[in-house]
Amino acid sequence: MSRAFVVMGVSGSGKSTIGAALAQRLGADFVDADDLHPPENVAHMAAGLPLSDDMRWPWLDACGAVLQNRSGDIVLACSALRRSYRDRLRQAVPDLVLIYPDAPRALVEARMRARTGHFMPVALLDSQYATLEPPQNDEAPIPVGIDASVDQIVDRILQGLVSG
Secondary structure, three states: OOOEEEEOOOOOOOHHHHHHHHHHHHOOEEEEHHHHOOHHHHHHHHOOOOOOHHHHHHHHHHHHHHHHOOOOOEEEEOOOOOHHHHHHHHHHOOOOEEEEEEOOHHHHHHHHHHOOOOOOOHHHHHHHHHHOOOOOHHHOOEEEEOOOOHHHHHHHHHHHHHHO
16 A cells, blocks of 8 residues: 655755655655645745745645555655644545654754755745644654754654654
């Protein structure tokens, strides 16, 4: 039976990097939810404006469709900051596995300032943290610190899968 993984968290927390490395280790497909945003959403965020829920729902539905229509294991890097957003994804895939890179704000800000070519400005980081509802125990998340190498973080995730 194929599995669907969502690596969630604020922009700059390492979702895409961790998700791609996890997918490679699992032999799974990798999808970055940023690539599923309509151009209007990208332009809105690039202008320093946070998305409204009305802008997020169609995007989350597109993410859910990608997870639902998988042909094997899949890892999706998706902010999924609020419980309601993760619940929307669970409507498509009830048994999704949630991975949460727990990222301190100062480290994330430093990473965002150092990266180039991404539409999400550092100016939106405060709104990301204000929106973030860390996953609760009933969501059975696999929390991982980002204070290690990507390989070590993926090792921690895989250990969490075995022990979870």
